[in-house]
Amino acid sequence: MKISLNWLKEYIELDESPEKIGERLTDTGLEVESIETIEAVRGGMQGLVIGEVLQCEPHENADRLKVTMVDIGADEPVQIVCGAPNVDAGQKVVVATVGTMLYPKDGEAFEIRKAKIRGVASAGMICAEDEIGLGESHDGIMVLSTDLDNGTPAANYFNLQDDHIIEIGLTPNRADAASHIGVARDLKAVLHKEVLWPDVSAFPDNISGTPVSVEVLNTEACPRYSGLTLENITVGPSPEWLQNRLRSIGLAPINNIVDITNFVLHETGQPMHAFDADKISGQKVIVQTLPEGTTFTTLDEKERKLAAGDLMICDGGNSGMCIAGVFGGTGSGVKESTRRVFLESAYFSPDYIRKTAQYHKLKTDASFRYERGTDPEITVYALKRAALLMQEIAGATIASEIIDIYPQKIEPKIIEVSYAHIDRLIGIPVPTPTVETILKRLDIQMTDLTDDGFRAVVPPYRVDVTREADIIEEVLRIYGFNQVPLPESLSSDFLAEFDEKSPDKLQRTISDLLVSNGFFEIITNSLTKPAYSADYGVSNPEESVEILNKLSEDLGVMRQSLLFSMLEVAQYNISHKQTELRLFEFGKEYSKHDDKYTERQRLGLIFSGKFLEENWQKTDRDVHFHDLSGVVHLILSRILNASLQQEVVSDPRFSYTLSLRVGKREIARLGMVDSKLSRKFGIRQNVYFADIDWDQVIRISNNSIIFKEVAKFPEVRRDLSLVISKNITFEDIRMLALKNESKILKDVRMFDVYEGDKIESGKKAYALTFTLQDRNRTLDDKVIDKTMNRLMSAFETELNALIRK
Template identity: 60%
Template structure:
């Protein structure tokens, strides 16, 4: 939102600099995003002065040029060659002096230089109005009628004044500040001064010869409607002062009637609409909704299909003239031929306007304010202000009584406020008198005052102040955030409880993670075969929960493990030629121990077949243990930031695998399923399985975000090839590297493993990369070499490794 500083000064007495005003407004909640100089004429006529032509003779070497001497207020007259046909001795003219830059209408700018034109010296330029941006005429130079002394700046003659435009990042809740008066109200409160509202004392009704009847059928959508007619107007270009006001804030002037309504809109925040009164059929205005799909052509000449909830301003024949509070129509708007005007000033429901503007994708200055909430109490004031202004600019007479339909007055918001809550939320005790002073400066009245509390009566234009916390915020923003001292120990307070962890949302998050990595969710029966517990070494038949009224022997017990129902699903799919499987299941396991029934939530993950389907770019390969490990780590790291302890396992039901421990509790067990077990269940291909204790994982889940600043210093990579015993695993290498890499080791990775003829049969070779980085400075070769030497020495002494060079 743009605010003109010159315009703002009409309503509030401010002597502070633009920068000081910006700080004041930002402190009160109207954040100033920037200050911009506005020039009514580009360049501000800098370097242009009033001059007098002392002599004028024909150029000796050009028929269409004249040689003049011009008094521009210096010690000596300036010689200027001029090509205008109307230049003559004795004229007062506008002169662009040497060094001035001109911005001609429709052309590129250029700088005035001392020159020779056909052999004659020229020190300046006598200007036409289009050459300095004051008009479009190029018939000849401008001849002035003035007694101002020669050398007077041209900007003074043309009464040009620079302006400062304040760009405010208006938040959606502050509709009350969407005008110059609205901003002035905040400055009034901050500076403890007064707002000077424009006077409408000279408003008077000249006659009642052109009365138009108004009927409001939908009072929910239009609680208040005010209107008046002005007859005998002359629609023409607006005066320069009005155009300057509007252009400063980015509004394009149209004509004196429409500009007057726009001026009042940005002055006090009340949208208005001017109709051509002669186009109001039946001399009747009806505020109503029209049937669904009714067509209406708006001012942008687009035909729109209306919703049944779109509030319309209609004529006596129920034809739409304007979408209420949003956009006018083509037929009823003010034109050059308009002589009689019906002026509307209304309060429309924000809900109706918001829905209509959103549906038709129409965002106007009026809808911007209506959909956030305007002031229902100023419709008549705005009407008087605009009608008086139109009469002053376009002539005519006010030709009807003020129509004001306001069946049910909109009441102030009454908000109970406790003094203890003011102190609690602000964090500082503010004296009662100061609290009341601030609220009164904000037009908030005090009612039912007691030692503990009071009622704040908030005017309806403050739609953002309807709760106790809102009133306290108003007190604080005027009292000043910077006036609340920080205590020795900082604490915080809040108005709402923090929600507990939602198990369902967490499960949905992990489901989306797995699905995005190509997994399918399965759901299996919790009832299973008793024979699994009889045959499997990892299950105990004594702990099975037996079903008393079993449907069949195959569904006789509750499952102790997720594995076997998953193997049945894999077998079912493989027998139907779906051999590449990625499956997961959230389920429960059941057991009975010492008479107690135990129920656990688990997450099971299964992988078998090839890592991807065959394609012409990449050769496919069989699923490996590390494919499963990668997925498990994705799941765990999504919910935990703690480092887990890893232990290799060969326990049933795995041929080989890994256990992940969290504070000595088994969180995950995963690996390649025992070959004898898969064969017994009918599977003829390897399957990898992970079992995650979902209850334990959720219990230890933390919501803390762990992050660190990205270093601005480069990383360095170094590679080593180690020949080590086959029994040494990567975890041992990683721990040694972390212990000896000092603070420079960021990551370690195996990128190749070799076992074969060129090394002993009980040995293997690891190719390992090390990423080094210093967060405070760039690593030097000396530091890098020292770190790598220490790592190699540790690998040789602790693991008996041979460093291949």
Template identity: 60%
Template sequence: MKISLNWLKEYIDLNQSPEELGKILTDTGLEVEGLDPFEQVPGGLKGLVVGEVLTCVPHSNADKLKVTTVDLGGEAPTQIVCGAPNVAQGQKVIVATVGATLYPEGHAPFQIKKAKIRGEVSEGMICAEDEIGLGKSHAGIMVLDTDLPNGTPAAEYFDLTDDTIIEIGLTPNRADAASHIGVARDLKAALKQDIKWPDVSAFSVDNTNSKITVSIENEEACPRYSGVSISNVTVKESPEWLQVKLKTLGLEPINNVVDITNFVLHETGQPLHAFDASQIKGDKVVVKTLTEGSKFTTLDDKERKLKATDLMICDGEGNGMCIAGVFGGKGSGVKESTTDVFLESAYFSPDYIRKTAQHHQLKTDASFRYERGTDPNITVYALKRATLLIKELAGGEISSEITDIYPTPIEDFKVPVKYKNIHRLIGKDIDKDRIKEILTLLDIKITEETEDSFLALVPPFRVDVQREADIVEEILRVYGFNNVDLPDHVQSDYLAEFPASDKDKIQKTITEMLVSQGYYEILTNSLTKPQYAANAPELDEKESVQILNKLSEDLAVLRQSLLHTGLEVAAYNINRRQSNLKLFEFGKSYFHIEDSYVEKQKLAIYLTGDIESENWINKSRKVTFQDLYQTVTSVISRLIAKEVTTDVTHDSPFAYGLVIKLGQKELAKIGKVNASTCKKAGIKQEVFYAEIDWNLLMKKASNSVTFEEVSKFPEVRRDLSLVIDKKVTFEEIKALATGKNQKFIKAINVFDVYEGENIGEDKKAYAINFTLEDKEKTLTDKVIDKTMNNLIRLFENNLNAIIRK
């Protein structure tokens, strides 16, 4: 947001330098991002002075040139060769001296140098208005009517003043500061200076000839609407001072009436809109919504289809004239032929304006303020201010009383505040009188005051101050963050958990590990379709977090699982012949449980297609459950040294899978996504998916390193082939093999699985190797045989296993 320092000084007395003001504003929460000099005319007319033509004779070697001597206030006159047809002796003119740089209209700048023109010395240039950037005329030199001494700087003659543009990085909550008076309010509190509001007491109605009436059909969208009629105006170019005001902010002047509405907007923060009264059919203004799909042509000559929620300003016949608070219509705006004006000043609901501006992709100065929240109590003041300016600059008469429809006035926010909480949150005891002074300077009233507390009445234009903590923040930003001393010992009312591990560093480590294994990181939208929760058995539709200002039905809720948005990515790639995918995503899932909202950080991993591409050594191989299981266990083992357990699951969305537990807590789910879920996503190939509870993993992650000395004694490998029931899992075999009495079993591994007619319909065969080791001595055949026989008995007795020999 741009603020003109010269303009700002019209509302509050300031003697600080721009740099000092920048620091003050930044300290109060209006961060100054830049201080840029502004020149009313390019170059500021530096090196240009008022001169007087003493002599003017024809050039001896050029018919169209003249040789002049010009008094520039120096000891001797200066000779200048001039080609203008109107140059003559006795004229007061503008002269660009040697070394000055000119910025001619529509041309590149150039520097004046001493030169010889057709044999005559020329030490300067007598200027036309287009040559110095003051206009477009090149018919001849500028002839001045002035008594100023020769040598007077041209900037002084034209009353040019330098300005500084303050660039403020306005945060979304500070809509109250989106104007010059809004910024002056903060300076008022910081500097204890009064604000000089422009006087509107001269406002008076000339006649009541205008018959335009106003009706509001949607009071929720338009709580307040004010308007007035002005007749017999003359629409023309704005005066220089008004054009300069707008140009300093980067705005292009249009005409005096429209420029005044823009001026008042940037002065007070209240958007206005001027209608050509002759285009208001039926002499009636109606604030309402139109039917879905209605067409409306805006000022930029684009035809737009309206939504049923778009608030419109219509005429008596129901024709749209303006998209309320966003953009005007092509036919109803003020133009050169306009003689009668209806001026609008309203307060519109931020929710309605935000949705409309977003839908039509229209970001205007008006919508910027309306969608953040304007002051509902300033509409009439802004209307009077603009009307008086229109009478001054465009003539005419005020031809109606002010119409002000405000059925339900918006009250001040009532915020109970306790002094002890102010001191606790700031970390310093501030004198009560200073607290009350700050709040009063911020236009916040104090009522129901006791020794320990008070009730703060916050004006509606401060939409961001509605809680006790907000009041404390207001006090602190004016009191000064830098005035709160750092204590010798840092303390807090509560202690958060400060993990030894750097979560960002750990996430980066796992990201690099997965990428090194050929995975690609994806980032999907947290907003998703409500159908996912409605149709997925594993999700509860009632726990979906609904978006109040949803942009579309496809983005209506926050996701409960990363699975479905990841499947969208997979389907997109598969449809473009990229079917071999290894993907992962760090993201959050969201739940509305009873009266609270819960966020859970997850790591999702997806595998589909071929795990290995075909080459001259190997054939291509499809991904399997084990491929994903290996990735998941490598992630877990990279961060925690504790043993995990697994349980088989067939719960949706998996056709089959495992639940990995850390103690009694569920750490991860991994499995093959069932075919119906894939089909809904438009995927015909197998997809394997894992979802890791990243918060739990971070809580248990450790920086400690576990190691053991390399054994001095050799390992021994023995193999067994077991025929078991299909329902028996490897985890059950592993638990028996590594039980308390099996101290020599270091590791077990399945190296072959067989299912077929030779072993029975409900059977499967596992070929397993066992690694045995004694850390204290070399294993003997007797001990090895005893260990293996114990395993055989365990498997036969507990699993009804048949040992194949």
């Protein structure tokens, strides 16, 4: 459903930006899918200013041209050659300055440039209305009557306003919001502003005339039927303002009578239909069903066979004129020759309309609303509104009193509501005065108030509010879903007590993740050899927690690192010809500082051997460091919503080491185990080990769910090849790139690295891919090139990189 913001502002005062209004509507349940800016005049009259013709002389080389001097508010008047017959000194005119793009009514857009016309310099253009897209006339330039200063933007004079079209993904239950006033009612509730309904008090009383009579034979399908007769109508094109209103929401103007019914439909939500009164046989309208199989030709000139339950609007001869609430017929529609109109405004049963629309596969603006449920109380108001517009626009005379057949009034729904249930279902206490204010602004009256609850009186137009839970939902959507705090963990039973984040649950989550990626969990002894810390120099023997009643010297101390016990497991498996190893262990490490004992939970991973098992489809390769790095990043991304910093560090356990940090806290260290250390364990293949500080990970983890809308605009990839010093890491390049372009640079990846005799000694070459994306618009070449040039300049300046082009 499309809503014009300028149109909407006729019913409610709005100072907020279109984006803010979109947010508020989405918060209330009217999900805004897009907001599109529509220019009143193509180009927005950019570069067009008001000027004053100071001099006007004949062109020395052309009889039909004149040379003018025009004051456009600049330091000096500009000379403009003009061919319009009506240009003269003293006139206020519209001037297109040099560099302005003009978008004429007919023809291609063009840019105003400095030029010589028949040998005389011209710096601008004095415009006719068709040349700037305001009208059709090209008889001469526009001569303005204004006291505005020279140089004032022309848009200020014409008071042109851009519009914003708000696309709402209307859910089936919210038929009450299927109009501009319907949307205004929700904004009234959240912004505490009043809805200004168009005034119909000018509708005349005590009208004498010969109306078309009405008989409703099926009051179940048509509980209320209202109508009136208008005469002396002149059918023709609608005024520009009305056509613009319809065009703004995607409707094509037809004629003033049909356009008014469409306008009132999208204004109030009440469908209407206009019949040519002179073509109504017997001057009588009968609302009834016709025998099954009766043929009827609709406005699209298709002959249809009616079902037994199709409600029809018939004439006095029982001939169908319209499928009620769905589609009109060819015989009684308004044409240029129409002089009398019978105007219908009715409330039809949603069940009947839904079945008929589905049976005939007809989906119209009217059926869309009727089958969901319209407001039975608005039929007469809509008639008055449309009749007054026809009187104003089409010269109509209101020729009859309003006929209103409403045998059984549709009463408001009465719903018992408990304050305790409001707080229970929302999950937090909502102050009673707040509840009362919200419901009042939603036109829901409260009666029989007590300390425990009240009775809610729901107007008939709110067809979706039928029970206590619906009343509570109304309170919540206006109070604000965002004001209800999210719990630590998600649960379908929001009344339950929520556990604190559980380390055991997180450990199980990561265990399942690792197992699904081919890892095996191991459990090793917390007791280990004192020699591991003494001989290998990777921990401090003085910090070892020594066992007082040792069972043996090999189990004499508590381990300070998972590495040694995991290497023992690796050696055992390799000696039994199990060389492809993916192992993990959750275990504790122990240390002593000044007689204070420390116990830390760690997660260790070992990756070694071939990356894949041998098979005929793929070539074998050994595991390398980046395979382990990918697994570690996968683990951390699963439970941390934080950016990781990488740093190359020195660690005697590894041949090379990478430290992962969140802020200043190290949460993981990984690398290839030093070959000398591996050999001491009898291992002759490369072993990669990761040591994750699980306590630290648990401490900074959270259960918040972070999401972003799927981007509507495409990504752009640009590749770059750099020759840099060997001591510069990819992380250095990535961080520098993000530092220089944080807005549209989404990702930096390395897809190739080269070190060899084809480049200078001490250098290496990186091949990088940069992913660029703007979430608000499509990137053009100018922005992309500017971004890449800025990145290349930073690499050359700060990293002394050579860009290979």
